Amino acid sequence: MTKTDTDYSLYIHIPWCVKKCPYCDFNSHEKRDDYDEEAYIDALIRDLKTETPKVKHRTLKSIFIGGGTPSLFSAKSIGRILSQVDQHLSVTNNVEITLEANPGAFEAEKFKTFRQTGINRLSIGIQSFNDHHLKVLGRIHNSEKAHRAINMAQDAGFEKINLDLMFGLPEQTVEQAVQDIKHALSYQTGHLSHYQLTLEKNTIFYKYPPTLPVDDQIWKMQTECQNKISDQLSQYEVSAYAAEQQQSKHNVNYWQFGDYIGIGAGAHGKLTNSHGEISRYWKKKQPREYMNTAGKPECIGGENTVIESELPFEFMMNALRLKSGFTLQQFTQRTQLHASTIEPTLAILIDKQLLKLHNSFYRSTNQGWNFLNNTLEHFLPTE
Numbered sequence: 415m416t417k418t419d420t421d422y423s424l425y426i427h428i429p430w431c432v433k434k435c436p437y438c439d440f441n442s443h444e445k446r447d448d449y450d451e452e453a454y455i456d457a458l459i460r461d462l463k464t465e466t467p468k469v470k471h472r473t474l475k476s477i478f479i480g481g482g483t484p485s486l487f488s489a490k491s492i493g494r495i496l497s498q499v500d501q502h503l504s505v506t507n508n509v510e511i512t513l514e515a516n517p518g519a520f521e522a523e524k525f526k527t528f529r530q531t532g533i534n535r536l537s538i539g540i541q542s543f544n545d546h547h548l549k550v551l552g553r554i555h556n557s558e559k560a561h562r563a564i565n566m567a568q569d570a571g572f573e574k575i576n577l578d579l580m581f582g583l584p585e586q587t588v589e590q591a592v593q594d595i596k597h598a599l600s601y602q603t604g605h606l607s608h609y610q611l612t613l614e615k616n617t618i619f620y621k622y623p624p625t626l627p628v629d630d631q632i633w634k635m636q637t638e639c640q641n642k643i644s645d646q647l648s649q650y651e652v653s654a655y656a657a658e659q660q661q662s663k664h665n666v667n668y669w670q671f672g673d674y675i676g677i678g679a680g681a682h683g684k685l686t687n688s689h690g691e692i693s694r695y696w697k698k699k700q701p702r703e704y705m706n707t708a709g710k711p712e713c714i715g716g717e718n719t720v721i722e723s724e725l726p727f728e729f730m731m732n733a734l735r736l737k738s739g740f741t742l743q744q745f746t747q748r749t750q751l752h753a754s755t756i757e758p759t760l761a762i763l764i765d766k767q768l769l770k771l772h773n774s775f776y777r778s779t780n781q782g783w784n785f786l787n788n789t790l791e792h793f794l795p796t797e
């Protein structure tokens with residue numbers, strides 16, 4: 415493997431929340447009897463030790479502590495797992511360490527102490543600054559708490575802060591969506607994630623669908639919000655916008671089809687072995703089952719090897735999300751496949767004006783960007 419291929423990322427999953435939101439299909443569970451912070455960190459440490467041999471001689475470049483609601487945990491607990499990571503893995507000097515925080519689940523002091531544990535990037539789940547929409551979304555915070563959380567994060571000295579916003583909310587108007595963007599931009603945090611609300615299976619919203627804005631309205635919302643955001647930030651992925659030097663290294667690694675290991679309930683990993691074979695694996699999903707098995711082979715919930723014919727699609731599904739696109743060299747480096755595997759398809763897509771080639775980078779045209787699924791279909795295995 416080449417030098418760049420030896421870098422990888424670490425995902426740490428914290429599976430509890432104060433309350434389950436009606437639209438959320440992440441592996442998150444209401445904090446009930448099975449909630450045990452100490453025991454969970456112990457399990458993460460056992461889990462980490464089983465991952466260590468898989469990444470020998472490789473360098474860790476980013477850590478993402480996601481959930482669930484990781485900000486429910488104390489800084490002491492987060493510090494305990496981070497110091498074990500430092501002890502057992504070879505970590506790059508400027509490692510990016512992100513923690514997901516919920517405006518309704520932390521206090522001022524916690525933010526400062528999170529910063530002291532080495533967390534250097536916060537991702538705050540704002541969703542909206544509108545009290546009515548926050549209520550409809552079943553959030554435990556209101557707009558005042560949303561504003562307060564951002565102020566506190568900035569006061570705590572975080573130079574890298576991401577705000578998550580959703581749009582296309584029940585009965586949301588275009589003006590309301592743009593207003594949310596204006597509030598977010600007023601903090602000049604350097605990173606914004608802007609997701610269209612989707613109705614996911616196994617959620618309350620899927621079972622009892624709320625009235626969502628019609629497609630034309632959503633299209634207008636997206637376009638007007640994007641225009642507003644572009645006053646301050648550049649779009650670098652389908653839903654992500656950043657100032658210079660503020661892109662999420664962790665997410666960019668996913669989109670560049672890089673390797674990562676995952677610890678925690680339901681956490682996923684993807685690794686390339688020395689023969690160039692790529693495998694995916696995931697941990698047991700239920701917190702109790704995870705804690706009981708962490709550190710043992712039974713903790714693996716499943717695994718599979720990505721077969722060669724599926725690699726082009728898997729690579730493109732990630733790489734074409736990035737505005738910058740990809741080079742043929744990156745394709746070969748990440749998949750170990752020869753460029754000739756995809757060159758005929760790339761030529762067809764350029765002909766259809768879904769892709770363009772610029773300075774060795776293949777990237778979506780505006781049309782390709784809007785119809786990404788059409789582009790991706792061309793890379794599906796033919797049997």
Ligand SMILES: C[S@@+](CC[C@H](N)C(=O)[O-])C[C@H]1O[C@@H](n2cnc3c(N)ncnc32)[C@H](O)[C@@H]1O
Pocket residue numbers: 437438439440480481482483514515516517538539540541578579580609610611612613614
């Ligand atoms: C892993 S989630 C959780 C972050 C954190 N627990 C919170 O909710 O504040 C990351 C982000 O995904 C987005 N998200 C979750 N469910 C979604 C859905 N059904 N549609 C669109 N975006 C969603 C939200 O913006 C959320 O902040």
Ligand code: SF4
Pocket residue numbers: 430431433434435438439440442481482483516539
């Ligand atoms: S707080 Fe975040 S992870 Fe938890 S249920 Fe709500 S959206 Fe999902």
